[in-house]
Amino acid sequence: GENVEQHPSTLSVQEGDSAVIKCTYSDSASNYFPWYKQELGKGPQLIIDIRSNVGEKKDQRIAVTLNKTAKHFSLHITETQPEDSAVYFCAASSGSARQLTFGSGTQLTVLP
Amino acid sequence: NAGVTQTPKFRILKIGQSMTLQCAQDMNHNYMYWYRQDPGMGLKLIYYSVGAGITDKGEVPNGYNVSRSTTEDFPLRLELAAPSQTSVYFCASSSGLFAEAFFGQGTRLTVV
Numbered sequence: 649g650e651n652v653e654q655h656p657s658t659l660s661v662q663e664g665d666s667a668v669i670k671c672t673y674s675d676s677a678s679n680y681f682p683w684y685k686q687e688l689g690k691g692p693q694l695i696i697d698i699r700s701n702v703g704e705k706k707d708q709r710i711a712v713t714l715n716k717t718a719k720h721f722s723l724h725i726t727e728t729q730p731e732d733s734a735v736y737f738c739a740a741s742s743g744s745a746r747q748l749t750f751g752s753g754t755q756l757t758v759l760p
Numbered sequence: 761n762a763g764v765t766q767t768p769k770f771r772i773l774k775i776g777q778s779m780t781l782q783c784a785q786d787m788n789h790n791y792m793y794w795y796r797q798d799p800g801m802g803l804k805l806i807y808y809s810v811g812a813g814i815t816d817k818g819e820v821p822n823g824y825n826v827s828r829s830t831t832e833d834f835p836l837r838l839e840l841a842a843p844s845q846t847s848v849y850f851c852a853s854s855s856g857l858f859a860e861a862f863f864g865q866g867t868r869l870t871v872v
Contacts, residue, residue: 649819654802680858691764691850691863692803699858737802746810746857747793747818750802 650675652740654751661728662759669754671738672720678740681714681721682748686735695736696723728758762786766851766864773841773871781836781867783851791854792834793861794818794826796847803850809834841871 651674661667673681682697698705698712698721705712709728714721725732738751767782785792790811795803805818809828823845825837834853838845848868854861 652802657800682860689865691852691865692861693863694860697858697860741857746791746816747805747808748861749805749819750795752800752802 650678650740650742650749652738652749652751654738654754656754657752658755658757660757660759663728663730665728667723667725667728667732667756667758669723669736669738669756670720671722671740671751672718673740673749674719675740675742676716676719677742680741681712682739682741683712683723684737684739684750686737686753688734692737725756728756730758730760732756733758764851764853764862764864766849766867768867769865770868771870773838773869775841775843775871777841778837778839779841779869781838781849781851781869783834783836783864784832785834785851785853785862786832787853787855787862788831789853789855789862790831791856791859791861792828793852793854794824794834794836795850795852796820797850797866798847806836806849838869843871845869846871 679700684692686692711724739748794806807826851864852861
């Protein structure tokens with residue numbers, strides 16, 4: 649089955665700096681890559697996703713890049729703010745698997 | 761909008777007891793999922809369903825059972841609780857394979 653590895657497990661940045669979280673996946677058939685943000689005591693919430701026919705996608709301060717050849721994808725957050733502090737999860741899915749496989753998560757702390 | 765509703769929010773079980781975690785969604789989603797989240801770990805898929813009457817095992821199904829008699833409800837049953845089942849359980853639903861998964865608030869279960 650699919651295996652998703654996520655790095656780093658913790659990340660601290662100064663407010664206003666950029667943050668980058670990286671994930672690799674094992675199943676070359678995977679073609680959908682969402683990112684979820686989980687705030688303390690809440691369920692994960694989708695922040696951005698990308699399909700395999702696209703190399704990059706942006707939504708305001710958030711961007712995701714995908715390298716299918718190398719089987720890795722990354723989340724980029726620019727101009728970080730304290731409210732960006734949360735746990736971020738990457739995930740991968742293929743149509744045949746009919747399920748999402750999640751990475752182990754990154755605790756992002758934005759220092760004021 | 762209620763979205764995905766999980767009950768209870770917290771529960772303490774004794775070893776060997778049974779319980780059912782309830783999950784209901786009001787978005788008419790065909791896909792529903794149960795995940796468990798252990799401290800510092802990602803989300804592990806327990807069971808999923810692609811429609812009423814259809815369920816399938818995920819990555820960690822042992823010790824659990826599910827049913828899907830209606831589109832709205834997807835209960836998770838623990839028959840003989842064990843300390844290894846101490847975790848936070850999340851239910852989620854989505855409209856399709858490559859669509860956003862909406863998560864409930866979670867159920868924190870402790871088995872003592």
